[in-house]
Amino acid sequence: MTQIPIDKRLDTAFASPDVHDLTIPGDGVVAVILAYNEALRFPYFLEHYRKLGIAHFIVIENNSTDGTRALLSECADVSVIGTEKPYRDHKSDWRQLICERYLEDRWVIFPDVDELFVYPGWPDRSIGDLVRDLDGSRYRALFCPMVDMYPKGPLKDLTYTAGDSFLDTSPYFDGTGYRYCPLKGSHRKRYKTPSRHVFGGTRERLFHQDAKRRASAFDRALINRFFSIRSNAPETSTGRFIDHLVFKLVKNALPDTAAVQSKIPLIKWRSDYRFSGGVHGIDKGIRVAPDWGTLLHFKYLDDFQSKVTEAIARKQHTDDAGHYRDYNAQMALLMEEGLFGSCSKKFTGTESLLEFGLMKHVGDSISLR
Template sequence: MMKDSRSSFDDLTVVSGDPDRLQGFTLTGLVRNEMYFLPAFLTHYRKLGVARFVFIDDRSDDGTSAFLAEQADVIVLNSPYKFGDRVGNDVAAAYKLEHRRMDLLWRTQLIQFFALNQWSLHVDVDEFLHLPDGMSIAEVSDALARKDAEAHAVWSVMLDMYPASICDLRDMDAQDSFDLGAAWYFDGLQHLSLREDKSPKVTYGGSRARLLGAHGLNPKAGSKLQRLGHGLGLKPVRYNAVYKPILIRGTEEAVFETSHQVRLKTNRHALLPLCHFKFNGQVYRRIAQAIADGQHPGGASEYADLARLLTKMDEEESTFLCKSSTRLSGFDDFVRTENALGFD
């Protein structure tokens, strides 16, 4: 399960599942109170060919741990620490962590302990990867590796999905579980341009940046000129990260520098479409929990901004849609909008 050279720094305890018995293509991630997403999430990724799920559960109290313990293909680990805790100097030095955040240590440990020298996925449970029809994640990994044999990670573009209107979002609040088959939309524009040995260049900031800008709430659009530019229909000022490496071949040097950056060479030819469901039926409760916990980087400022946006949209009975909105129907939507690359 773990490497002897760092076993003295391991604070993780297996609470369900058998790491020695479960094998196969692995997905790792962090969870806390995820019963809304987990049934759909596990079903979706099993269909993509994931055979083993490994989660660190950060103090869930909504039945997440018990539900995961019932799954034959899931391993759950606990830690005495919390998501937002600081990592000690000795541990940070051992893992060469530049940012001493517990969540980054956990992400790094999951890759190094459970996916060393093999391809794996590392995603959050509100993130749903899409692949070409009929292709498994193992087949995609092999195909993309042939395009760039030196690469150990593949970028994804994070596409913030949304329903048609704020009324639709409110209606979802009554749902106990996430419905991936509902009418979901994304901004059908190219978001990223790949670069060699660099993070992707952002060519479009995504729907959250667009919506915040349209309602005058993007804190990063500080100048009058930037606000005027949005009013004239220009590209929105960037707000949130819209890329992250999710397909990773683990090495001893695989360290998460941020939740959107890993210290590995990335594939310069491939881009995976990752549907990010920030605007979901539990968004109001998740905002309240994140702000109350104070465990997220920046003091949950993104959640505070999201709360202001939804409040204003509620007051105005706003739509999420714009002229570039594309209703999700299949993988071809991502190819056509240049949000999936390397599949020709």
């Protein structure tokens, strides 16, 4: 089959002249970001990633109306690609085509604007040092749980200002309530990396709980034994077979609408990789480091209610924004009482995440020098 030229595919996916002839530094980690109405978060987001040592930012700006593009146009280290194409239909294509055109065999990070990437050795260790060690061990990706961050009080009391630290505003996270297990359905077979994902945490505690049947004591014992957040994904075909047999026994006791709470956001890109819609999985089997980073996720700022309303109206997310409808159903409670609970812990550095199994540092697999 004849391969369509990359420039033609770029034109089809973006319909924007901005996508051609970007000027990108010849080395260093590049961030590729999809954004819609993120003027509130971008100032601190950029500050955080610049401190990590990101060489350049490529932002696909999807028709924002809040001044996002004007804000980014003033940044010398940001290339902005404006597009009016629908996010739902093109989000994977946008990332993949940009990487194919500009970033083959380069380390790329794919954060959302409400995510801060941290890892063993942060903040003293640069992302450049991190990827040099990954290269030294021939790893091509780093796995990261997504950890929802929130304030202690009601959301209605937040007074976040653009440029303020996300962590000063929302320093708490759920320390328990996670599991590390395979996906349900056909995605498990199609997207080979990673073989397991993280589920649970804040979103399942508050929003996504409906399952086909109630979990029995036997279900809970199997989940704790095989799929705790501290367990290891099987590395052999026999181990993966056993993993999926056990998972079949318990999957109907797990929430049907469970949100995947993990990604592989840091990847050494190759042009034949394909994402599973978001950055949760890749269709190829690639070497993933045994260490875990973490994506601290700051969805719950002052604009949470308006973001949910906007997402439901736009219907650009999975299942016509089904998860956002779940958020909306609990909105009054969140605004009046907040997300804080008995399992809430305060983030005081990477040690907080290591303590609860939400980050991993496996011996000398990645040096912390």
